Structures are given as structure tokens and as C-alpha cells.
Amino acid sequence: MALRIHALDDSRRGAWDAFVQATPEASFFHLSGWRQVIEDAFGHATYFACAEQDGAIVGVLPMARMRTRLFGDALISTPFCVYGGPVAVTPDAAAALETHARDVMKAIDAPCLEFRRLAAPDPGWTERPALYNTFRRAITGDADTDMKAIPRKQRAMVRKGIQNGLTSVSDGDTDTLFSVYAQSMLNLGTPVFSKRYFRLLAQAFPDAHDVTTVLHEGTPVASVLNFHFREEVLPYYGGGTRAARALAANDFMYWEVMRRAGAERGARLFDFGRSKSGTGAYAFKQNWGFSAQPLHYCYQLREGATLPEHNPTNPKYRLLIAGWRRLPLRLANLLGPPIVRGLG
16 A cells, blocks of 8 residues: 555544654654643644555654744744654655645745754755764663762762652652742743643543652652663653752662652663753763763754754853843743743
8 A cells, every 4th residue: 555644533542642652763752642731731733644555654744833923934844852853664655754844834935844863864954063862871770880980979979869758659640740840940040841731741641641859858859750661761851850969869869860860760771861961961961970972953944944952051142141041930930931931
């Protein structure tokens, strides 16, 4: 039978996700649940498509158009996600999905099309200047072995958290996560996502997420939302209160994520997510013994269009970041979501 491209609908969600789970090149961010999350949380139009042949899915491509007045317009696979782009098991399916992406770009008159690649850039595409790196490393599931694999200085920070009497809980409490995360983002001068966004993620991936929260004398001081995919754990949205640093709460938190995922869920790979070169988060992940792996964000532009660029390390954003840090928390939580919907 001929290869055909179909839009994702509810009748294909099960087959789509089964394909993603079974295809090594696919990631958590290729799962169908992201379509509804992006639509409901941010109001962006989505264009999730799959290639079918002989009645079976042979490729998938999640895309969404991130269009805002403040930050421009781009069709991306996939916004708010680290990895993306078409994944296919045959060259014909891969080529058909790439052609489909260009056709969608033209049909909706989007000025930019971007694929977010982990392994290698797309041949013939222009790659963004090096900015993002990801950090991935194998774990064993044995607490003693995984603790010893952490470099000595960072291991001392984890032990400091333990000595400070920190404890952790693992549950689905995204409201506590939001409370801690919002404080952390304000301290960094970064707009925060809405509380509803975290609830939507929990609903979309009910068996593939948890929240690890660190407590000091019963009070939450750090919290992170984790995704679980195959044998991987991905701590994705996390932060700490002002008290967290002195308590080594973030260090203890990521150890607890690693320990719990390995022992309780059989995780064998810890994906620390992406960070920008030259940032504190980048250095923090290196301190854990993770090596930076460059990400390949490739794009094509409509004639005359320019590439959207919103790197917060740009000096022109320094005054905005400094001003945001001085906002009252309640005001920052109100103003943040409409802004951050354009920063995926």
C-alpha cells in the first residue's frame, strides 16, 4: 500500500504512542500527549502527523506553531520540549514527513520551521549557533554504585543534604511543585509557567510522571517534576526556595530522583535535560560528572524571514531579568504565563 500522511486524531493515539515506545530514536517528547498539553496550556495550534503504510504507523512528527506578538512566529518540533523532529523507520517515511513539514509551513505562512535534534543535524538544514547542550548518563539502580559514581565534591553536597535532615516524598503533587518552582523562577528573574500547565502535564502522562519534593522540618524547600520513558528518567521542571542552597536541597533532590528512579522504576539512564552554555545550570550538571552533548536545532526560513532569537544570556535582557526579580511573587505568577507561552 502507498505511504500516506495523516493528522493525529484520537483513533491513532494508541498506535502513535506504541510506535514511539518501540522506536529507539523517538523520545518522551514525541508522545501524543504533548498535542493536547500545548493546545490547552498555551493556545498554540498543533500539527501532529504520522506516516502510515500497510495499515501501520512507520513515522511520526509532532509540531506546533508558537506565534506571539512579543516573540515572533515559528513552526517547531517541538516547543517546550528538548528533543523533536520526525522519527521514522524507513527513509521514505522520513522524507515524506519532512516534505509534509515544509508543506504545513507554506500553508500556514509560518516564517520559520525548526526541528530539535539530539543525535545529528538534518542534512541540508541550517543549524542554530551552538547554545544548548543536554546531559545524559547511565545509572545502575544500585544506590551505593550510583552514589560512588558522583564526583567527590558533588557527593559531599548530597551528603550535606542528608546530614541536614532533609527527606523526600515522591507523589503527583503539582501544586506543591508549582509553589516551590515559582519562587525559584522569580529568584532567577524568569517568568513562570501557569499552575494549570503542570496539572495538564500530570493529566496527559498519568503513569509517566511523578513529583519529588524535598522537605526540611516538614516544609518543602525543593521540588521537581520528573518524566519516565522506557528506562529513562528526566527531571524536567524543578527548583528550590531561598533556603534550598544553604541546605544543599537541590543536590539532595536530584540524588533522590536518581535513587528512586533506579530502584523503584528500573531506570537505567538519567537525562538531566538541556542547559545553555555558560550558565549556572550547565556547570551544576557538569559537577555531577555529566558530559555536555550538543543539541542540533536546525531550521529553514521563508524567503526574507529572520530567525527568532530569545537567548536570555543576551546582555539586552539583563535589566529585564533584574527588574523581574523585584516583582512580588503573586504579581510575577500573574504576569508570567502570558509571557512564557512565547518562550518554548
